[in-house]
Amino acid sequence: MDVSKILNIQHPIIQAPMALADSPALAAAVSNLGGLGSLGAALFEPEQIRQKIKDIRELTNKPFNINLFSPTESSNYSAAEINKALHDLNYFRNKLGMPECNHIDIPSVTPFAEKLAVILEEKVPIFSFTFGILSSEIIQSIKSHGIKVIGTATTVREGRLLEQNGVDAIVAQGYEAGGHRGTDLKITSINDALIGTIALVPQLVDAVSIPVIASGGIMDARGIVAALILGASGVQMGTAFLTCPESSIHNKHRECLLSSSDESTWLTNVFTGRMARSLKNDFLLEMNKRHCSVLNFPQQSALVKDIREEAKKQNNPEYMSLWSGQASNLCQNKTAAELFNELVNESNMYLKNIGQKFI
Amino acid sequence: MDVSKILNIQHPIIQAPMALADSPALAAAVSNLGGLGSLGAALFEPEQIRQKIKDIRELTNKPFNINLFSPTESSNYSAAEINKALHDLNYFRNKLGMPECNHIDIPSVTPFAEKLAVILEEKVPIFSFTFGILSSEIIQSIKSHGIKVIGTATTVREGRLLEQNGVDAIVAQGYEAGGHRGTDLKITSINDALIGTIALVPQLVDAVSIPVIASGGIMDARGIVAALILGASGVQMGTAFLTCPESSIHNKHRECLLSSSDESTWLTNVFTGRMARSLKNDFLLEMNKRHCSVLNFPQQSALVKDIREEAKKQNNPEYMSLWSGQASNLCQNKTAAELFNELVNESNMYLKNIGQKFI
Numbered sequence: 252m253d254v255s256k257i258l259n260i261q262h263p264i265i266q267a268p269m270a271l272a273d274s275p276a277l278a279a280a281v282s283n284l285g286g287l288g289s290l291g292a293a294l295f296e297p298e299q300i301r302q303k304i305k306d307i308r309e310l311t312n313k314p315f316n317i318n319l320f321s322p323t324e325s326s327n328y329s330a331a332e333i334n335k336a337l338h339d340l341n342y343f344r345n346k347l348g349m350p351e352c353n354h355i356d357i358p359s360v361t362p363f364a365e366k367l368a369v370i371l372e373e374k375v376p377i378f379s380f381t382f383g384i385l386s387s388e389i390i391q392s393i394k395s396h397g398i399k400v401i402g403t404a405t406t407v408r409e410g411r412l413l414e415q416n417g418v419d420a421i422v423a424q425g426y427e428a429g430g431h432r433g434t435d436l437k438i439t440s441i442n443d444a445l446i447g448t449i450a451l452v453p454q455l456v457d458a459v460s461i462p463v464i465a466s467g468g469i470m471d472a473r474g475i476v477a478a479l480i481l482g483a484s485g486v487q488m489g490t491a492f493l494t495c496p497e498s499s500i501h502n503k504h505r506e507c508l509l510s511s512s513d514e515s516t517w518l519t520n521v522f523t524g525r526m527a528r529s530l531k532n533d534f535l536l537e538m539n540k541r542h543c544s545v546l547n548f549p550q551q552s553a554l555v556k557d558i559r560e561e562a563k564k565q566n567n568p569e570y571m572s573l574w575s576g577q578a579s580n581l582c583q584n585k586t587a588a589e590l591f592n593e594l595v596n597e598s599n600m601y602l603k604n605i606g607q608k609f610i
Numbered sequence: 611m612d613v614s615k616i617l618n619i620q621h622p623i624i625q626a627p628m629a630l631a632d633s634p635a636l637a638a639a640v641s642n643l644g645g646l647g648s649l650g651a652a653l654f655e656p657e658q659i660r661q662k663i664k665d666i667r668e669l670t671n672k673p674f675n676i677n678l679f680s681p682t683e684s685s686n687y688s689a690a691e692i693n694k695a696l697h698d699l700n701y702f703r704n705k706l707g708m709p710e711c712n713h714i715d716i717p718s719v720t721p722f723a724e725k726l727a728v729i730l731e732e733k734v735p736i737f738s739f740t741f742g743i744l745s746s747e748i749i750q751s752i753k754s755h756g757i758k759v760i761g762t763a764t765t766v767r768e769g770r771l772l773e774q775n776g777v778d779a780i781v782a783q784g785y786e787a788g789g790h791r792g793t794d795l796k797i798t799s800i801n802d803a804l805i806g807t808i809a810l811v812p813q814l815v816d817a818v819s820i821p822v823i824a825s826g827g828i829m830d831a832r833g834i835v836a837a838l839i840l841g842a843s844g845v846q847m848g849t850a851f852l853t854c855p856e857s858s859i860h861n862k863h864r865e866c867l868l869s870s871s872d873e874s875t876w877l878t879n880v881f882t883g884r885m886a887r888s889l890k891n892d893f894l895l896e897m898n899k900r901h902c903s904v905l906n907f908p909q910q911s912a913l914v915k916d917i918r919e920e921a922k923k924q925n926n927p928e929y930m931s932l933w934s935g936q937a938s939n940l941c942q943n944k945t946a947a948e949l950f951n952e953l954v955n956e957s958n959m960y961l962k963n964i965g966q967k968f969i
Contacts (some may be wrong), residue, residue: 426806447807473839474957512767578808
């Protein structure tokens with residue numbers, strides 16, 4: 252069964268959930284055109300999630316997707332470890348003219364179950380998750396509310412587990428993807444769960460019998476049709492939608508994406524404690540060069556928050572997280588509707604014409 | 611102009627040059643079927659190169675490709691640095707029951723010019739190079755002998771330089787590729803010149819006007835057609851041909867490829883001093899865990915040579931270099947002719963049928 256039928260959409264193009272970088276307006280624009288708009292809700296409190304769902308529903312009556320992070324075990328840090336990491340960050344506070352920060356109360360995390368409860372109460376059409384494999388009990392309980400469930404795999408092993416636990420479809424997240432790695436592993440090296448899209452998709456398609464949605468490095472009709480040829484039933488695209496005016500990224504982030512090259516990104520854990528792909532800037536380069544302490548997610552994220560917020564106020568992209576995939580050079584300055592229509596029209600043109608070209 | 615016309619071949623499928631892992635028989639088999647067979651000659655002496663060319667010519671009268679490494683500056687090491695690296699390797703010699711080795715005369719490298727001279731004298735149809743960008747003077751001199759020249763790029767920057775210096779076509783080597791990275795950079799981190807194929811190919815195609823040949827993670831007709839859709843004029847495939855009986859890899863290496871998964875490979879410099887992708891085994895894991903000294907290429911290669919050779923004698927894959935791309939799970943147990951015919955037939959089937967499938 253193809254993924255469009257399962258998700259009840261017209262075109263198998265999913266705008267990726269991108270916590271704090273997407274928006275109800277972006278999600279609704281994509282859904283209204285027959286794709287699947289998404290909202291990354293993991294960093295919102297339950298009542299904010301409810302409000303965002305309401306905002307989307309005011310803008311579209313088509314299916315949309317809400318994404319959460321799977322619950323992950325939190326690391327316990329000593330006061331000394333936290334203070335060391337905080338202290339290392341004062342170098343950057345100083346650069347931005349901020350006062351030093353030598354004490355922080357890391358806020359407690361609202362339990363996953365409380366956020367999921369809102370998803371279920373609101374009966375959102377589609378729910379997706381990243382950072383690990385939800386249990387079959389949880390997945391069945393979500394599905395029993397009539398909600399379709401999409402999991403995220405970065406390896407064949409993760410894809411098999413997702414299928415076993417009952418998801419309706421799997422996003423195969425290739426190495427090229429921008430933002431956070433969706434794996435359940437704590438990635439520390441170049442060599443963990445970082446499979447390129449063109450290698451991951453056919454191997455995962457061969458291993459499971461549910462639809463696979465390709466993501467990572469897909470920016471235009473060439474990437475979409477290539478993914479379908481590799482065996483994917485659809486695609487998920489994040490970076491391509493970041494430069495649309497409907498996204499909620501800082502304008503400087505947008506400008507950096509539009510002037511980036513294939514060599515602009517790094518994989519780094521310095522912003523949040525989880526491995527993610529960002530455009531290179533002073534913050535990540537200096538954190539690396541100075542061998543600064545980096546805590547795990549979500550603690551690192553809490554420590555860095557004031558710096559990222561101040562950088563936004565100062566319009567200084569050197570200290571923001573500039574999430575980006577490896578093909579950001581193909582970003583365009585278009586509205587979500589202009590981009591989406593171009594993706595569909597050009598993909599269909601490719602598919603129609605290609606029959607004439609033999610190898 | 612398409613790459614098949616430039617190279618005077620029928621099908622734009624290149625069997626990748628794989629120094630010491632390919633063979634005249636493999637190259638000739640692929641060339642005889644209308645693809646482009648290659649031989650990686652960089653590790654041979656000039657008269658061996660001449661013999662290999664003769665061997666290929668006895669098996670085919672079709673175009674074939676000889677590959678060399680660009681000359682790279684050699685690092686100078688003190689006796690103490692060399693002894694430290696040698697000493698670290700004794701752990702592995704001990705594991706294999708070999709005597710310790712505490713002194714080695716690292717052989718001098720035959721100059722690139724002497725190897726290239728054979729290529730020119732023999733007027734091979736196609737010459738390709740990796741590990742850097744040959745000067746326009748050298749490229750023009752090769753072309754003046756009626757030889758077509760292919761360079762290797764791992765980034766758009768390298769691709770632009772290659773076009774500027776006059777190559778006829780560019781192999782775009784994605785992150786997924788097995789064996790050595792073809793870049794001119796000394797890669798030390800996850801973040802240098804490691805662009806996934808699906809991101810690299812369209813960006814490079816947009817940046818240059820000569821044909822781009824996609825490589826990295828391409829194993830079957832799905833990969834070939836996807837690469838063409840991304841804008842490539844052809845593909846180069848290495849790992850897929852390694853399991854053919856015509857390749858010259860050790861049988862244990864072949865067995866390991868056939869039983870591998872998407873998570874089996876690492877990028878590592880421990881075998882040769884240059885970053886390369888290999889199946890994980892005890893040697894690379896232990897070198898990493900024990901933080902052993904690793905010299906640059908070619909010195910590291912010279913130090914490890916006796917260990918790799920002894921491992922082959924003992925049929926022990928744990929101490930061989932097991933070059934492999936990220937999609938080695940798709941390797942098949944077929945002859946080069948069976949594999950090549952399948953690639954062409956299935957690619958054409960895909961291209962013919964796809965016109966019916968709209969998104």
